[in-house]
Amino acid sequence: MAVNFHNLNAASGLQKLNDYLLTRSYITGYQASKDDISVYSALATSPSADYVNVARWYNHIDALLKLCGISEEGKGVKIESSASVVEEAPSPAIDDKKGPAADDDDDMDLFGEETEEEKKAAEERAAAVKASGKKKESGKSSVLLDVKPWDDETDMQKLEEVVRSVKMEGLLWGASKLAPVGYGIKKLQIMMTIVDDLVSVDNLIEDYLLVEPANEYIQSCDIVAFNKI
Structure with a gap:
């Protein structure tokens, strides 16, 4: 239900x-x-x-x-009705001296209802807000990376520092943890949130994580999960 x-x-x-x-x-x-x-x-x-x-x-x-x-x-x-709510201001009084003639029914509604022009303008504003909101919501992804060291002697703290040192617009590093691989070796699992139009995960890996000086610590880097937010 x-x-x-x-x-x-x-x-x-x-x-x-x-x-x-x-x-x-x-x-x-x-x-x-x-x-x-x-x-x-x-x-x-x-x-x-x-x-x-x-x-x-x-x-x-x-x-x-x-x-x-x-x-x-x-x-x-x-x-x-989840739109932000603000305190309603009192409706302004109609000034008969400044307002249009009483017999001009097309331009003024005596009962306070919106004119056709006002309704059309309101609908256009709502459509624009809805469209921009959808565009914003669909532009981010959550990515989980597996970052593997060369051997069990690799300084994993330094490895994570190297990964997090990569800075670019649209990239936000998140939570991380060390997971066992075998033979005493551990890998770094780290989350990141990206703006899809600004960050390519493949380019991030190839151009930043698998080149000097990062590749002194990182042997390989794989995408484990990729989810739209």
């Missing part, structure tokens, strides 16, 4: 989500799913620490997306 949330960017919506997550680790089920991604994407910004349960859940989902992505289908979630 789908779960419904309303106005997630308003205080009332965040409080309801905070109460909902008081006894839950995820939006539905017992593991992260696409329902969590839907709610995560609906939040305009990282939630305030005042909403302790939402902040805990948000940071956990953010880390999972950066680490390996989420593929579980979920049970369904419905989110309504």
